[in-house]
Amino acid sequence: MDFLLSQNNLLILTVAVTAVIALALPSILKGKTKTLSVNQAVQLINQQNGLFVDVRAADLFKAASIAQSRSLPTADIATRHNSLPKDRPLIVVCERGRNSIAAASKLRKLGFDNVFSLDGGIQAWAQAGMPLSRKS
Template identity: 50%
Template sequence: MDFLLNQNNLWILLIALVSGGMLLWPSLSRGRPGGRIALNDAVQQINREHGQFIDVRPAEQFKAGSIPQSRNVPMADLESHVGSLPKDKPLILVDSHGRDAQRALASLRKHGFDRVSSLDGGLDGWVQAGMPLKKS
């Protein structure tokens, strides 16, 4: 008991607990469903589990270039289209850079969507990887 009450030992114990938590954080967050998904994992999920890309950019940007077979549901209209999105398939949200889709992801999770992720890097990452684009 004297070990825990000593001021120096208390700091050592606190530092050990914090550093242990920091070491565990990446493996714990990786196991969570959803969040950001790498391009290769997204393509595999689409192909193997018949998932769907949901592009949350405005319609003008979607028409200028989008992932083939993706569906456009602009962020502003997301709440009104929640009922038309499949809950039994993986959904991969796409935006321009991979940042704005996180808000859509949080919104869909509130509506009970468990299998939803955002494409890491967004459409920019898709293009940089040399993947095909569809233009309307």
């Protein structure tokens, strides 16, 4: 009798753990931000009319930014996200590619489905020899 009871407990525990994983997995996978290389980002811009969203501070954006990118500092995402199109892929850019992942996650939580992070940020863009726009 003790053996059956132990087997039942093991079976119940296995079913419970499997159910929790099955329920949580879609949320976990959806929460991950896909990163793009510079070349992949350029392809996305050209083929799917993507948009670069620069989440660095305004002074850094003015000093050097990707042409036709939009400035939306991380601190302003919650209040200014409505200015972004939901029907275009968004490629979030920061200085080195770290802050853009968190910013892309915020945008996803605000209803933007097609959001990516530029791997290596603006520094990777510059190192690849891609043009930067400088505003005075």
